[in-house]
Amino acid sequence: xxxxxxxxxxxxxxxxxxxxxxxxxxxxxxxxxxxxxxxxxxxxxxxxxxxxxxxxxxxxxxxxxxxxxxxxxxxxxxxxxxxxxxxxxxxxxxxxxxxxxxxxxxxxxxxxxxxxxxxxxxxxxxxxxxxxxxxxxxxxxxxxxxxxxxxxxxxxxxxxxxxxxxxxxxxxxxxxxxxxxxxxxxxxxxxxxxxxxxxxxxxxxxxxxxxxxxxxxxxxxxxxxxxxxxxxxxxxxxxxxxxxxxxxxxxxxxxxxxxxxxxxxxxxxxxxxxxxxxxxxxxxxxxxxxxxxxxxxxxxxxxxxxxxxxxxxxxxxxxxxxxxxxxxxxxxxxxxxxxxxxxxxxxxxxxxxxxx
Amino acid sequence: xxxxxxxxxxxxxxxxxxxxxxxxxxxxxxxxxxxxxxxxxxxxxxxxxxxxxxxxxxxxxxxxxxxxxxxxxxxxxxxxxxxxxxxxxxxxxxxxxxxxxxxxxxxxxxxxxxxxxxxxxxxxxxxxxxxxxxxxxxxxxxxxxxxxxxxxxxxxxxxxxxxxxxxxxxxxxxxxxxxxxxxxxxxxxxxxxxxxxxxxxxxxxxxxxxxxxxxxxxxxxxxxxxxxxxxxxxxxxxxxxxxxxxxxxxxxxxxxxxxxxxxxxxxxxxxxxxxxxxxxxxxxxx
Ligand SMILES: Nc1ncnc2c1ncn2[C@@H]1O[C@H](COP(=O)(O)OP(=O)(O)O)[C@@H](O)[C@H]1O
Ligand SMILES: [Mg+2]
Numbered sequence: 185x186x187x188x189x190x191x192x193x194x195x196x197x198x199x200x201x202x203x204x205x206x207x208x209x210x211x212x213x214x215x216x217x218x219x220x221x222x223x224x225x226x227x228x229x230x231x232x233x234x235x236x237x238x239x240x241x242x243x244x245x246x247x248x249x250x251x252x253x254x255x256x257x258x259x260x261x262x263x264x265x266x267x268x269x270x271x272x273x274x275x276x277x278x279x280x281x282x283x284x285x286x287x288x289x290x291x292x293x294x295x296x297x298x299x300x301x302x303x304x305x306x307x308x309x310x311x312x313x314x315x316x317x318x319x320x321x322x323x324x325x326x327x328x329x330x331x332x333x334x335x336x337x338x339x340x341x342x343x344x345x346x347x348x349x350x351x352x353x354x355x356x357x358x359x360x361x362x363x364x365x366x367x368x369x370x371x372x373x374x375x376x377x378x379x380x381x382x383x384x385x386x387x388x389x390x391x392x393x394x395x396x397x398x399x400x401x402x403x404x405x406x407x408x409x410x411x412x413x414x415x416x417x418x419x420x421x422x423x424x425x426x427x428x429x430x431x432x433x434x435x436x437x438x439x440x441x442x443x444x445x446x447x448x449x450x451x452x453x454x455x456x457x458x459x460x461x462x463x464x465x466x467x468x469x470x471x472x473x474x475x476x477x478x479x480x481x482x483x484x485x486x487x488x489x490x491x492x493x494x495x496x497x498x499x500x501x502x503x504x505x506x507x508x509x510x511x512x513x514x515x516x517x518x519x520x521x522x523x524x525x526x527x528x529x530x531x532x533x534x535x536x537x538x539x540x
Numbered sequence: 541x542x543x544x545x546x547x548x549x550x551x552x553x554x555x556x557x558x559x560x561x562x563x564x565x566x567x568x569x570x571x572x573x574x575x576x577x578x579x580x581x582x583x584x585x586x587x588x589x590x591x592x593x594x595x596x597x598x599x600x601x602x603x604x605x606x607x608x609x610x611x612x613x614x615x616x617x618x619x620x621x622x623x624x625x626x627x628x629x630x631x632x633x634x635x636x637x638x639x640x641x642x643x644x645x646x647x648x649x650x651x652x653x654x655x656x657x658x659x660x661x662x663x664x665x666x667x668x669x670x671x672x673x674x675x676x677x678x679x680x681x682x683x684x685x686x687x688x689x690x691x692x693x694x695x696x697x698x699x700x701x702x703x704x705x706x707x708x709x710x711x712x713x714x715x716x717x718x719x720x721x722x723x724x725x726x727x728x729x730x731x732x733x734x735x736x737x738x739x740x741x742x743x744x745x746x747x748x749x750x751x752x753x754x755x756x757x758x759x760x761x762x763x764x765x766x767x768x769x770x771x772x773x774x775x776x777x778x779x780x781x782x783x784x785x786x787x788x789x790x791x792x793x794x795x796x797x798x799x800x801x802x803x804x805x806x807x808x809x810x811x812x813x814x815x816x817x818x819x820x821x822x823x824x825x826x
Contacts, residue, residue, distance in 0.1 A: 236724050256727040269725035273743045282739075283729035334730070 186247025186337040187212040193242035204394040218374045219381040220391035226374040262331035263340040270315035277311040283334040301329040341373040412536035428462040439502030448529040463530030469506035473523025481520045495520045573800040592801035605785035613760035619700045624707025646705040657769030688775040714748035
């Protein structure tokens with residue numbers, strides 16, 4: 185077990201910057217999730233930590249030890265690959281035992297640890313099979329078993345659930361959370377799925393184009409996004425982002441037929457006429473509220489106890505999504521009054537930075 | 541069951557085609573094999589039962605040739621596979637960056653073996669050859685490459701140099717087809733490159749190793765042209781391979797029946813070896 189520190193870490197591949205000046209501190213025992221859209225450099229960052237890629241600049245410290253120049257096999261980490269990367273010519277037992285045998289541990293100890301891992305992951309009956317004879321979920325568990333036997337300083341997971349079907353994914357998510365509680369080892373976990381990030385993480389790192397956009401706990405990121413990207417990425421359904429400009433103490437929304445709402449509490453006022461972005465979570469909208477926008481319903485999605493409403497001001501461009509409780513009688517074509525409080529509004533400047 | 545019948549039906553045209561092409565010479569070989577035949581009596585072979593086979597099996601030159609072929613095939617196959625494997629693993633990173641380097645490495649394979657034999661005959665000639673000449677000039681000494689003491693080593697080296705690229709090519713393909721993430725997983729699992737080769741890469745290439753060993757062994761066992769153009773039957777018959785033995789028996793001595801009997805024995809042995817190898821590889825795959 186150990187903490188992880190990245191200091192000004194950069195990686196260039198063929199003149200193109202894939203990881204850009206990443207600094208980050210992951211405390212011991214944390215479940216840290218790197219999240220971001222596909223191609224944002226999550227895997228590259230994880231591979232840098234694992235030692236599978238060489239850093240172009242910066243330092244990596246695991247448990248206080250600088251491992252930047254240490255080869256992968258001496259870093260004492262464990263990694264679960266998206267493809268699982270099970271050794272096809274070995275049985276499940278030998279796959280799990282591989283790291284221990286590489287470390288030349290005595291055979292009785294190997295057998296005991298393999299049995300323990302098999303018990304935790306319910307693999308007992310599969311130990312003598314080859315990977316080709318396993319289902320996707322079973323392979324996944326073997327890959328995790330291979331990682332936990334060596335009791336590494338750090339677990340690295342690269343999109344471990346993305347090859348599983350939806351049901352199994354939810355199940356394995358719970359299993360991973362349980363495993364983390366049970367082992368207490370620091371985990372660095374990569375996913376493009378913000379739901380996975382929200383449900384698993386104690387610490388989320390939002391990445392975009394090789395840069396860290398924001399670091400924080402799931403609720404910190406949900407409640408107080410630093411910028412437009414994080415606001416739009418975290419939360420489901422997505423936050424509504426509407427064009428806005430300040431006029432006096434009100435915000436005019438040209439995409440909503442020129443209706444206006446009062447300014448949220450701000451330390452400094454933005455200049456008048458500058459194009460801003462107004463954020464409003466679908467969950468913050470209800471039939472009642474101090475403020476409101478008058479819209480017409482376009483699409484209704486009944487989820488049972490809740491209803492997802494997509495509505496817009498007549499003749500306007502921007503669609504507003506609302507998640508309302510009840511709402512069984514709502515139907516397209518009806519007028520819809522989207523109510524909310526000013527405290528639920530987020531304002532972003534033209535570069536996407538949050539105005540507070 | 542139906543699967544088997546389907547297979548038989550699908551394979552039938554190929555089998556018929558092969559029978560038509562190979563059938564006539566095969567029947568002829570079988571007929572001559574059990575007949576007393578010379579060039580004078582080619583059209584009227586006289587049945588002689590298994591006399592030819594008895595004659596062949598009693599001929600010490602036949603056994604000498606069989607022993608030569610066996611040794612030559614085994615030694616060259618092992619050498620070529622070991623060298624080819626080492627080259628493939630060592631050069632794989634280079635080949636990945638510059639694919640064209642493979643073209644250079646496989647040039648020896650393109651040269652006709654008979655030409656190769658002639659070339660070595662010139663290069664290694666005791667009086668006229670450049671290699672002994674320069675060895676004498678620089679070291680004041682040169683082995684007699686084609687003398688009875690060294691000729692076996694010489695032909696082994698010649699064959700190995702020419703056909704190692706074949707093994708190299710097979711192993712390179714096998715090596716490159718190992719998924720990169722297996723190597724990476726092994727590295728993160730704490731395995732150094734050397735151990736990674738023995739525990740991951742070599743086991744995954746093992747089927748290819750067997751195939752390469754087998755192909756190179758059969759090819760070495762049947763060796764003819766490069767040895768024949770280099771040294772012929774060799775001093776004291778020391779480089780008489782099975783193929784050379786059959787050729788000489790047939791054309792030099794005109795003992796057609798005996799040559800055919802030897803050819804049939806060679807074929808049957810090769811066939812049995814093939815069947816055995818196939819069984820072994822199938823067992824290993826399981
Ligand atoms: N070996 C490579 N050569 C060139 N570009 C690469 C290489 N590996 C990754 N990249 C680029 O780096 C970016 C980040 O890749 P990656 O870390 O795999 O993203 P993610 O895992 O977030 O989807 C991508 O734009 C990808 O094209
Ligand atoms: Mg990735």
